[in-house]
Amino acid sequence: MKNTERQKFDDAWRDAFQHAEQTPSAEVWSALDHHLTQAEGGIMKKRVIFYQRLAAAAILFALAFGALATYYVTEQVDDQTQEIISSQKTENPGATSESKNLADNSSEELKSIDSKLKSSSNTQGSSVANSLISQDNTFAEAGQQFVLPDSVNVNLDEKKNTNRFSGRDYNKGIAYISIADLPSHEISLEGKVRDVTIVRKLPAMPASFMAESKRNKRTDEDLWASIGAATGNYSPQVNTGSVNYAVASGGTFSNRSAASSSDSRGSAYSVGVNLGKRLSDRWILQGGINYLNQAIGYNSNIATLQSNNQAKAFVADYAIQEQNTNSVLLTSPYEINSVSEFISVPVQAGYLLVDRKLGFQLNSGLATDIFLQNTLTDKSGQLDKYSESAGTDSPYNTFSLSGLLGSELSYKIGTQYRLSVAPGLRYSMSSVLKSESGTANPLVWDLGFRFRYIFK
Amino acid sequence: MLSEIELIKGCVKEDRAAQKALYERYCRKMMVVCQRYAKSTQEAEDALQEGFVKVFASIKSFRQDSRLDTWMTRIMINTALNQQRQKLYLLPMVDVTEIEMTEDSEISLASFHLSELIAMIQSLPDGCRLVFNLFAIEGYNHKEIAEMLGISEGTSKSQYSRAKSLLKVKLNLHSVYEKYRETKV
Numbered sequence: 276m277k278n279t280e281r282q283k284f285d286d287a288w289r290d291a292f293q294h295a296e297q298t299p300s301a302e303v304w305s306a307l308d309h310h311l312t313q314a315e316g317g318i319m320k321k322r323v324i325f326y327q328r329l330a331a332a333a334i335l336f337a338l339a340f341g342a343l344a345t346y347y348v349t350e351q352v353d354d355q356t357q358e359i360i361s362s363q364k365t366e367n368p369g370a371t372s373e374s375k376n377l378a379d380n381s382s383e384e385l386k387s388i389d390s391k392l393k394s395s396s397n398t399q400g401s402s403v404a405n406s407l408i409s410q411d412n413t414f415a416e417a418g419q420q421f422v423l424p425d426s427v428n429v430n431l432d433e434k435k436n437t438n439r440f441s442g443r444d445y446n447k448g449i450a451y452i453s454i455a456d457l458p459s460h461e462i463s464l465e466g467k468v469r470d471v472t473i474v475r476k477l478p479a480m481p482a483s484f485m486a487e488s489k490r491n492k493r494t495d496e497d498l499w500a501s502i503g504a505a506t507g508n509y510s511p512q513v514n515t516g517s518v519n520y521a522v523a524s525g526g527t528f529s530n531r532s533a534a535s536s537s538d539s540r541g542s543a544y545s546v547g548v549n550l551g552k553r554l555s556d557r558w559i560l561q562g563g564i565n566y567l568n569q570a571i572g573y574n575s576n577i578a579t580l581q582s583n584n585q586a587k588a589f590v591a592d593y594a595i596q597e598q599n600t601n602s603v604l605l606t607s608p609y610e611i612n613s614v615s616e617f618i619s620v621p622v623q624a625g626y627l628l629v630d631r632k633l634g635f636q637l638n639s640g641l642a643t644d645i646f647l648q649n650t651l652t653d654k655s656g657q658l659d660k661y662s663e664s665a666g667t668d669s670p671y672n673t674f675s676l677s678g679l680l681g682s683e684l685s686y687k688i689g690t691q692y693r694l695s696v697a698p699g700l701r702y703s704m705s706s707v708l709k710s711e712s713g714t715a716n717p718l719v720w721d722l723g724f725r726f727r728y729i730f731k
Numbered sequence: 732m733l734s735e736i737e738l739i740k741g742c743v744k745e746d747r748a749a750q751k752a753l754y755e756r757y758c759r760k761m762m763v764v765c766q767r768y769a770k771s772t773q774e775a776e777d778a779l780q781e782g783f784v785k786v787f788a789s790i791k792s793f794r795q796d797s798r799l800d801t802w803m804t805r806i807m808i809n810t811a812l813n814q815q816r817q818k819l820y821l822l823p824m825v826d827v828t829e830i831e832m833t834e835d836s837e838i839s840l841a842s843f844h845l846s847e848l849i850a851m852i853q854s855l856p857d858g859c860r861l862v863f864n865l866f867a868i869e870g871y872n873h874k875e876i877a878e879m880l881g882i883s884e885g886t887s888k889s890q891y892s893r894a895k896s897l898l899k900v901k902l903n904l905h906s907v908y909e910k911y912r913e914t915k916v
Contacts, residue, residue: 282893284838291840291848292868296759297766303776307783311750314784648846715813 301471329635330627336682340720347510347718351539375689388635460495496693498730501549501563504651505697507721509543514714537613541571543719545619551727559625561634567619567644569717573611573651578604578658587661588651615671615707616647623679634685634693642677645705670712675705683725692726735799742790750787761807766849767864768811770857775811782810810867812879815861838902848903851901858886859894866891906913 321404356694547565578586585603588611623640649671665673681699688694701719708715733752743838762779769775777837785806793802840848852860861880865871866887871879873887880887 286839287838288848288867289870291843291845292763292767295763295845297757297762297845297849299762299776299779303758303780304751307750307754307780308747310784311747311778311787315745 332628333682340698343700344508344720347512348539351510351512355536355539438648495731496729497553499551499693499727500730501551501693501695501725501727502547503549503723503725504544504546505699505721505723506542506544507719508540509571509717509719510540511537511569511571511723512714512716512718513537513708526620527652536574538572541569541613542566543569543717543721545721545723547619549621549725551625557627557630559627560622561625561638561640562620562622565619565621565642567617568614569617569719570612570614572654573613574604574608575611576608578606579661580604583657586657587659588653609658612652612654613649614652615649618645618647619643619677620645621679625683632687634683634687634695636683638681638683638697638699640679640680642679642701644675644677644703644707646671646673670709671707672705674710675703675707677701677703681723685725685727691729691731692728695723695725695727697723699723736795739790739793739795739799742787745787753786754783757803760800761803763845763849764804764807765811766869768808768815768861770832770853770860774814778807778811780812781814782807785810808865812861815857816880840902843905847905851898854901855894855897858890859897862887862890863894863898867895 298656545565545567547563549561549563551559551561575589577589579589579614580586586606588609619642621640621642622646623638625636625638627634627636646665648662648664648668651663653659663669664670665671679701683695683697685693685695697720701717701721703716703718706714706716733749738749738753738756742753743748755775758779761782762775765775765782766772769778784801786803789806793799852863855863862876865876865879866873872893873884876882876887
């Protein structure tokens with residue numbers, strides 16, 4: 276009874292307001308219209324500032340990327356040139372006095388000495404070595420633009436002081452000119468001086484303004500899987516020692532050192548699958564598994580002999596591991612293609628700068644790289660392939676750690692797919708070579724493509 | 732005249748003509764909702780304006796699984812409640828488990844003008860007014876009201892009971908006054 280009575284009272288009030296209408300004053304729409312106009316202006320301002328900042332961030336990233344890559348490539352070129360020169364010098368210890376004389380000679384005299392040197396070559400050695408020695412001449416001829424001939428050796432300790440002569444750098448075959456020798460020209464400017472108008476840009480957005488833009492725009496992209504591939508260049512950053520062989524089993528070389536030098540830049544590619552999870556409005560976590568392949572050219576002067584007397588391609592990094600065996604022999608320099616393969620397990624945190632149909636995010640994280648194998652292939656085809664896998668006898672560490680840095684520009688297709696372009700950097704923070712063999716901290720810069728499936 | 736779906740599409744595109752058309756179609760109904768929760772017409776108009784700003788900002792998320800006016804009414808109620816929330820500390824925090832309900836005689840509000848009914852509700856204390864609107868007119872139960880306002884269920888019941896008593900007094904006074912006027916005439 277009570278409930279019924281109560282219901283009647285409530286119903287009476289509900290019915291009274293069911294279709295009730297009351298006209299508000301005209302000021303309400305005026306104020307609303309004004310508010311909407313202001314909001315539109317604010318959104319436009321925010322968009323302009325946002326895209327300005329996005330462009331600035333992209334430019335900064337590109338500049339940093341370019342500067343870093345240039346730095347490493349330049350450094351690597353210098354290191355490799357010095358390595359080749361030092362290995363040649365070690366093979367020809369008797370040329371020091373001649374090089375000193377050359378320091379006082381003109382460039383014409385140097386040319387005559389160079390041509391004289393070409394005519395002399397070592398023709399001793401085993402059958403395998405002989406065939407390689409015949410390449411030596413070719414190598415020397417091909418390399419004379421940047422390799423110091425045997426007789427133009429310079430004492431390494433004195434190199435810094437003596438390798439730059441007034442007229443020519445003998446190590447690099449480059450002529451130097453003093454600034455004082457340059458003709459001076461007076462600089463004159465023509466034309467009228469013009470007025471320049473300086474336009475002030477919009478001031479930085481106040482924090483309170485930004486707070487409004489941080490409204491919850493969380494999408495339904497909480498979990499996704501992606502497949503991807505990337506390709507690019509890499510710098511091996513190898514630093515290995517040299518190994519001296521008193522007597523090599525294949526011939527009569529003595530007091531020479533095994534040396535191998537890689538090119539300054541190789542190629543790299545990777546393929547893999549990844550899983551991503553959104554942690555908050557802006558932060559995401561990504562992980563997965565990738566196959567990495569890094570290929571680079573080497574110049575090497577050693578080979579390894581198999582039991583059937585067939586020689587295999589070899590590099591000094593391995594020779595250090597095997598210097599107690601008799602299976603390594605010194606040869607004249609030849610070219611090798613070295614391919615290293617890894618399985619990588621990356622974990623990256625990402626920050627979403629743009630989270631709309633068009634997306635832009637910055638990624639950073641770590642990857643555990645598991646070494647699979649390294650294959651050495653003689654480019655001339657004369658030597659067999661040599662493979663080195665992981666293990667206690669391997670010069671390679673089974674596990675190494677890499678730092679990852681990159682960005683991802685993506686575009687949403689439909690409701691469940693996203694396609695992205697991802698430039699990135701990968702730097703091995705721990706050496707992929709064991710400490711006995713030297714150090715190698717490859718730097719990879721690549722461009723990847725990813726196809727993402729968003730789970731609903 | 733634009734259909735409701737065309738209006739929604741226009742508002743999603745932030746077309747000002749569509750926004751104005753939507754406002755003009757629903758502003759009167761929404762004004763009454765805001766008036767019931769506000770203490771004055773000025774307060775009601777403030778809530779109405781703020782409510783429509785929210786409607787236009789979030790109309791992209793309207794899934795059309797309910798009526799548009801029902802969805803807008805919920806936004807207006809939430810906006811009005813937010814405006815009144817600061818006054819909620821005035822609510823007596825008594826936990827009443829059993830409310831003594833007096834039996835109602837048959838009542839009819841048909842003889843009352845809308846403005847008189849609104850004036851009666853607006854004259855209620857803040858807590859009573861909110862709870863009465865939510866319980867009697869919107870149809871929420873006391874548990875839901877307690878969660879919405881951050882008060883205990885008992886407080887909601889006591890506020891409703893008090894609101895009802897006050898309204899009955901006002902209705903009776905009004906009836907007495909009307910009878911008195913009729914006899915005079």
